[in-house]
Amino acid sequence: MTSLRQLAATGDAQSFAAAYTGSADADLLFAALTNRDEDARAAIAGQLIADGADAAAVQEGQSTLSVLLGAHQRLGAGDGELAQRLIDAGADVNFRERRGELVMHLAAKTRADDDEDRRSLYQAFFSSPRLDLSLPVNESRDKTIGQWLHGTCERVPDKRQVLAEFLADAG
Numbered sequence: 001m002t003s004l005r006q007l008a009a010t011g012d013a014q015s016f017a018a019a020y021t022g023s024a025d026a027d028l029l030f031a032a033l034t035n036r037d038e039d040a041r042a043a044i045a046g047q048l049i050a051d052g053a054d055a056a057a058v059q060e061g062q063s064t065l066s067v068l069l070g071a072h073q074r075l076g077a078g079d080g081e082l083a084q085r086l087i088d089a090g091a092d093v094n095f096r097e098r099r100g101e102l103v104m105h106l107a108a109k110t111r112a113d114d115d116e117d118r119r120s121l122y123q124a125f126f127s128s129p130r131l132d133l134s135l136p137v138n139e140s141r142d143k144t145i146g147q148w149l150h151g152t153c154e155r156v157p158d159k160r161q162v163l164a165e166f167l168a169d170a171g
Contacts, residue, residue: 004019005028008028011040012040013040016047023051026057029045029049029064030062033045033067046082055088056091060098061097065087065091065106066097066101068082069103074111074112075112079121080119080121080122083107084123087127093128102138104125104133104145107125108163115159115160115162116162125166126166146170149167
């Protein structure tokens with residue numbers, strides 16, 4: 001028999017919904033955020049957030065945002081909206097994960113088929129009044145995350161135009 005946690009992590013939305021009793025918790029949310037099926041990930045995690053799973057939870061040095069952004073090779077079509085839901089529900093946009101990287105750093109490094117695909121992800125971060133671009137990019141560098149982001153835009157301007165727009169608006 002497949003556990004509910006396993007269904008959240010590897011199942012489709014319909015299979016999860018059939019077994020789900022409405023008892024949302026952070027363990028299920030973390031599992032759902034690792035689901036490789038981007039449609040299932042969005043549907044299952046979205047349901048858990050709506051049902052009150054703790055979006056601000058931290059487990060083993062990872063936050064919900066760091067799991068969403070670090071568990072997948074590419075940005076899923078619904079991941080920007082999912083990040084927005086996590087942030088709206090209390091996920092820390094300034095969280096530093098166990099390897100020392102800020103979640104904004106992870107967001108900028110997330111691969112996407114097209115730069116425009118990142119727009120909703122950047123919107124989620126930059127719309128938060130809590131985003132602090134003056135934090136050190138990681139524990140071993142003197143640069144701030146804002147400086148690092150600007151440098152990334154300068155190094156690969158054709159692949160970071162959307163980020164450059166958000167940075168320009170942020171001042």
